Amino acid sequence: MRLTIPHMGPLHVGYARVLESYGVQLIVPPLPNQAALQLGTQHSPECACLPFKQNLGNMIQALEQGATDILMPGGFGPCRFGYYSVIQEMILRKLGFSFRMARADDPDSLRAMVATIKEISGIQSKREAYRLFFFILEKLALIDQAQKRYLALKPLERDPGATDRVLREAMGEIDHCLTYPQLFRVWLRLRRAFARLPRVRLPLLRIGLVGEIFMLLDPFSNMHIEEKLARMRVKLSKSVWLSDWLNDRFRFRPFRRNQFQLAWKRAKGYMDFPAGGESIKSVGQGLQYVREGYDGIIHIMPFTCMPELVAQTVLSRISREFQIPVMTLIYDEHTSTTGLQTRLEAFVDLLYHRRYGTSPP
Numbered sequence: 001m002r003l004t005i006p007h008m009g010p011l012h013v014g015y016a017r018v019l020e021s022y023g024v025q026l027i028v029p030p031l032p033n034q035a036a037l038q039l040g041t042q043h044s045p046e047c048a049c050l051p052f053k054q055n056l057g058n059m060i061q062a063l064e065q066g067a068t069d070i071l072m073p074g075g076f077g078p079c080r081f082g083y084y085s086v087i088q089e090m091i092l093r094k095l096g097f098s099f100r101m102a103r104a105d106d107p108d109s110l111r112a113m114v115a116t117i118k119e120i121s122g123i124q125s126k127r128e129a130y131r132l133f134f135f136i137l138e139k140l141a142l143i144d145q146a147q148k149r150y151l152a153l154k155p156l157e158r159d160p161g162a163t164d165r166v167l168r169e170a171m172g173e174i175d176h177c178l179t180y181p182q183l184f185r186v187w188l189r190l191r192r193a194f195a196r197l198p199r200v201r202l203p204l205l206r207i208g209l210v211g212e213i214f215m216l217l218d219p220f221s222n223m224h225i226e227e228k229l230a231r232m233r234v235k236l237s238k239s240v241w242l243s244d245w246l247n248d249r250f251r252f253r254p255f256r257r258n259q260f261q262l263a264w265k266r267a268k269g270y271m272d273f274p275a276g277g278e279s280i281k282s283v284g285q286g287l288q289y290v291r292e293g294y295d296g297i298i299h300i301m302p303f304t305c306m307p308e309l310v311a312q313t314v315l316s317r318i319s320r321e322f323q324i325p326v327m328t329l330i331y332d333e334h335t336s337t338t339g340l341q342t343r344l345e346a347f348v349d350l351l352y353h354r355r356y357g358t359s360p361p
């Protein structure tokens with residue numbers, strides 16, 4: 001078996017080496033890229049959302065590299081994600097690929113996830129499978145910590161690119177970790193490396209970034225929006241983190257509040273029931289950014305994403321009622337980097353004027 005799993009943000013850094021250390025032959029597809037997007041777009045239904053196309057492109061690339069098995073999460077609920085694996089399998093078979101498709105149809109169930117891990121890795125002991133799964137979750141949590149630190153420090157960096165270098169090195173080190181002590185040592189090194197970075201003293205604009213999970217996690221798909229805004233001296237806060245999303249389901253950090261439930265509570269009066277995907281988080285966290293006095297909100301979503309279309313309507317109401325600028329960016333394969341850059345610059349300029357009465361320096 002040569003297994004492939006489509007990308008979702010930094011997920012592969014969590015599982016790849018760990019599974020390989022158990023003898024699983026993995027084919028990690030190239031990171032989301034233009035070629036994968038083009039391949040996916042070419043063979044997808046026209047109205048499919050961007051993550052579907054990127055995933056399909058990933059699968060084609062991995063099958064061409066020799067993958068024999070694909071593992072694709074499924075699910076249920078008011079979003080197309082649950083159908084992804086079924087439709088993708090049909091498309092790939094029509095294209096003439098032969099492979100086995102494993103579906104994790106209940107990705108919210110710990111027991112189902114552990115059973116999948118056992119099946120993939122050939123581990124006999126249930127205890128060992130739990131240990132392995134929770135170690136992967138801890139790796140992903142450390143990646144999120146590194147990225148949060150990056151978002152806080154990048155807008156203040158004195159030497160251009162220094163923060164990116166630290167993050168890149170950290171990701172490489174986390175990738176190689178196979179034990180808890182290794183992970184702990186990387187965490188200590190990472191804290192020191194970030195603390196040593198020379199910074200400038202500047203007032204920063206604060207923007208909340210909300211939206212669809214795949215877009216928030218994947219820098220290629222969101223066209224490196226975090227880096228672009230950080231270079232404009234904007235401090236970003238994101239509504240979705242992979243480790244929180246996993247913790248809401250598997251409670252590997254039992255003392256951290258369930259972020260989905262918290263967002264739902266915060267959204268009361270504006271969105272009383274989740275509309276699928278991360279829509280409730282976009283609204284709940286959007287309201288929280290208003291309460292915390294953020295300068296603006298950016299909402300990102302793939303074209304035709306149903307849950308985020310609902311959230312977009314509610315965010316317009318929040319923008320009107322609280323007089324806070326909200327910009328929605330809708331992505332598909334036709335979105336241009338230059339167009340995005342122009343819109344971000346205009347938005348930051350507007351926020352700067354509202355706050356300081358002048359243009360950004």
Ligand code: SF4
Binds near residue numbers: 049050212278308
């Ligand atoms: S949340 Fe939106 S973009 Fe994501 S899978 Fe569902 S419909 Fe597609």
